[in-house]
Amino acid sequence: MTRYIIRRLLQAIPLLFIISVVLFVMMQNMGDPLATMGGRTVTRSSERARLTRQLGLDKPIYVQYLYWLVGNDWTKIDLDGDGVPESAGRRQGILRGDFGTSLVNRGVPVVKVIGDRLVNTLLLMLTAELVIIVGALLIGIYSALHQYSVLDNAITAVTFFLYSLPVFFFALIVMYIFAVNFKRWGLPYLPTVGMFDPQVGKTPSQVAWHMVLPVATLSFGFFAAYSRYIRSAMLEALNQDYVRTAKAKGLPRPQIVYIHALKNAALPIVTVVALDLPFLLGGAVVTERIFAWPGTGRLFLDHVSRGDTPVVMGLLMMIAVAVILFQIIADVLYAWLDPRIRYK
Amino acid sequence: MESTINPSKGIGLLTPDELETPPLSLGELTWRRFRRHKMAIFGGVTLILLILYSFGGMLFFTEADANRTETGARLQSPSLAHPFGTDTIGRDILARTIYGGQISMLIGMTAMLVEVIMGVLIGAAAGFFGGRLDSLLMRITEAIIVIPQIFLLLVMAKFFGGSLPNIHVLGRTLSGSVVVIILIIGLTSWPYLARIVRAQFLSLKENDFVLAARATGTPTFEIIFRHILPNSMAPIIVAATLGVANAITAEAYISFLGLGVRPPTATWGNMLEGAYNYIESAWWLWFFPGMLIALTVLSINFLGDGLRDALDPRSRSA
Numbered sequence: 119m120t121r122y123i124i125r126r127l128l129q130a131i132p133l134l135f136i137i138s139v140v141l142f143v144m145m146q147n148m149g150d151p152l153a154t155m156g157g158r159t160v161t162r163s164s165e166r167a168r169l170t171r172q173l174g175l176d177k178p179i180y181v182q183y184l185y186w187l188v189g190n191d192w193t194k195i196d197l198d199g200d201g202v203p204e205s206a207g208r209r210q211g212i213l214r215g216d217f218g219t220s221l222v223n224r225g226v227p228v229v230k231v232i233g234d235r236l237v238n239t240l241l242l243m244l245t246a247e248l249v250i251i252v253g254a255l256l257i258g259i260y261s262a263l264h265q266y267s268v269l270d271n272a273i274t275a276v277t278f279f280l281y282s283l284p285v286f287f288f289a290l291i292v293m294y295i296f297a298v299n300f301k302r303w304g305l306p307y308l309p310t311v312g313m314f315d316p317q318v319g320k321t322p323s324q325v326a327w328h329m330v331l332p333v334a335t336l337s338f339g340f341f342a343a344y345s346r347y348i349r350s351a352m353l354e355a356l357n358q359d360y361v362r363t364a365k366a367k368g369l370p371r372p373q374i375v376y377i378h379a380l381k382n383a384a385l386p387i388v389t390v391v392a393l394d395l396p397f398l399l400g401g402a403v404v405t406e407r408i409f410a411w412p413g414t415g416r417l418f419l420d421h422v423s424r425g426d427t428p429v430v431m432g433l434l435m436m437i438a439v440a441v442i443l444f445q446i447i448a449d450v451l452y453a454w455l456d457p458r459i460r461y462k
Numbered sequence: 463m464e465s466t467i468n469p470s471k472g473i474g475l476l477t478p479d480e481l482e483t484p485p486l487s488l489g490e491l492t493w494r495r496f497r498r499h500k501m502a503i504f505g506g507v508t509l510i511l512l513i514l515y516s517f518g519g520m521l522f523f524t525e526a527d528a529n530r531t532e533t534g535a536r537l538q539s540p541s542l543a544h545p546f547g548t549d550t551i552g553r554d555i556l557a558r559t560i561y562g563g564q565i566s567m568l569i570g571m572t573a574m575l576v577e578v579i580m581g582v583l584i585g586a587a588a589g590f591f592g593g594r595l596d597s598l599l600m601r602i603t604e605a606i607i608v609i610p611q612i613f614l615l616l617v618m619a620k621f622f623g624g625s626l627p628n629i630h631v632l633g634r635t636l637s638g639s640v641v642v643i644i645l646i647i648g649l650t651s652w653p654y655l656a657r658i659v660r661a662q663f664l665s666l667k668e669n670d671f672v673l674a675a676r677a678t679g680t681p682t683f684e685i686i687f688r689h690i691l692p693n694s695m696a697p698i699i700v701a702a703t704l705g706v707a708n709a710i711t712a713e714a715y716i717s718f719l720g721l722g723v724r725p726p727t728a729t730w731g732n733m734l735e736g737a738y739n740y741i742e743s744a745w746w747l748w749f750f751p752g753m754l755i756a757l758t759v760l761s762i763n764f765l766g767d768g769l770r771d772a773l774d775p776r777s778r779s780a
Contacts, residue, residue: 129601132601133601133604133605133608136601136602136605137605137608137609140605141609141617144617144618144621145617275501278501278760278763278764278767279760281763282707282756282759282760282763283756283759283760284711284714284715284752284755284756284759285715286714286715286718286734286738286752287748287752287753287755287756289738290737290738290741290748290749290752291752293738293741294741294745297741298741298742310741397610403612403613403616403715403719404612404715404718404719407719408738418613418616419616419719422616422617422620423620430617434609434613437608437609437610437613438608438609441607441608441609442608
């Protein structure tokens with residue numbers, strides 16, 4: 119097992135290298151980070167040249183990548199523009215944990231820029247994931263126990279319909295019903311923008327209230343996939359010999375369903391959840407945009423259009439590493455939960 | 463796995479020669495299984511109607527109608543003159559959904575083609591040849607999978623989406639961004655298909671018919687494309703069908719975020735761009751294009767589900 123994990127980790131190194139090179143090259147054509155830097159426009163050309171030089175944007179792309187990867191504290195850089203490198207570089211490179219500083223929010227470390235947003239995103243996404251799992255478990259178990267009943271077929275149809283709805287369309291519909299029309303009808307309506315009402319402040323109840331619509335939007339589409347998965351896993355488990363044995367022993371039905379069947383059916387489900395978890399880090403670009411939720415998805419959107427390479431690269435590499443790690447964790451977890459599985 | 467053997471009384475007693483009808487061919491069997499899937503039939507019919515809507519609508523509206531701006535008639539609610547209302551610069555939304563539908567469907571189909579060609583070639587090469595080539599191709603595949611598709615799409619849309627010349631196809635002028643969108647959607651969605659094809663090839667290449675083909679000196683190219691590939695068509699067809707739906711949704715997402723197909727070319731996706739700013743005042747801005755996308759995706763998904771059951775009865779889940 120240890121050898122398996124080490125091999126997987128080693129395989130991840132070339133993978134991450136390919137990803138980072140391709141993304142870094144692509145980020146070079148993203149528009150002008152100087153144009154909107156720190157909210158002011160840099161108009162004078164001498165000023166532009168100075169900033170370009172200070173940020174290292176005048177270097178050829180492979181040098182920029184090298185500095186991003188391993189830092190530039192081992193060499194000297196030219197800050198005053200006389201063509202002679204004189205000042206020692208201070209960047210340490212992403213390999214030593216230095217993600218650099220944001221170009222748009224001048225001087226703020228990337229880790230802080232992302233960290234501030236990551237908290238909001240995780241709050242939103244973990245809540246949504248919880249709603250998805252609980253909801254899908256209820257739906258899936260019910261469907262499996264009442265296979266082909268009217269309600270089972272109805273649930274299948276409805277979840278399939280929701281699954282096919284594009285996220286933004288669902289979001290617009292719920293906004294229209296629960297915010298616009300409820301307001302019109304004088305009912306208590308749900309907020310659609312941001313995390314809290316600035317006049318009330320960031321209280322837990324405000325945040326929870328503002329989370330209702332985004333969480334609903336994020337979870338509706340996943341009910342279908344997850345509940346179908348749970349349904350078939352449960353059906354398979356319910357047809358196993360050990361369930362027949364449990365029935366023959368005269369065990370109470372809840373015990374058969376929730377202990378004998380569900381525990382075994384949960385194996386593949388745990389893996390699916392583990393594989394989906396890291397993608398939560400990226401937030402939901404569309405949902406966060408519609409509901410103006412200050413998370414990583416919107417951060418990405420805002421910074422990619424301004425060519426803020428350090429922030430975008432930091433965010434994407436963080437997601438990539440998390441996805442790879444969780445893939446390994448899912449495999450290990452699966453083998454640990456199901457001793458029949460062995461990895462070489 | 464749930465084929466119930468339940469012949470009606472008489473037939474079970476007859477010998478095959480006495481049966482009046484000849485055995486069903488593979489195609490007929492598939493069609494029978496497909497027909498039983500009511501939702502798939504519903505999906506197929508809806509899809510045909512949507513195609514008729516987008517392409518038949520050309521008879522009633524010209525593209526100029528779809529792009530004509532009437533600043534005097536901005537944001538009008540649905541009426542007889544404009545059944546779906548008008549948008550922020552007074553264009554008729556009905557005409558735009560017709561021409562937008564053509565582009566959305568074009569993007570869906572062609573992006574799927576790019577996806578299938580890349581997925582099949584890469585998956586087949588990795589699965590058939592194995593070894594170093596396999597691990598190299600699989601690393602590239604994983605590299606694309608570990609970044610969520612929407613992020614890749616946005617980065618690539620921004621990267622390739624400079625000022626592009628307009629192109630002329632079938633008497634229509636399209637902004638060059640259509641090609642970019644098609645390519646980037648195709649380029650980011652092939653990995654899943656490649657994995658399916660690779661898995662198919664890994665198991666199929668061990669079969670005796672491959673050994674027999676080798677023994678008779680069949681060229682490798684033919685073994686791959688004439689012996690193994692036809693045997694793995696079922697999952698490819700299903701994945702391709704669902705790929706069309708994914709491509710249409712992906713286009714809508716990118717366009718919704720403002721990085722998709724540039725105006726004046728309409729797509730269902732870019733009609734939604736900025737529409738949420740008018741959520742309180744003009745619901746028709748987003749309702750009609752959104753509904754059309756949802757209907758298309760829904761019917762394709764139903765169709766794909768039916769095809770999966772019909773083409774590959776073994777994969778049928780519970």
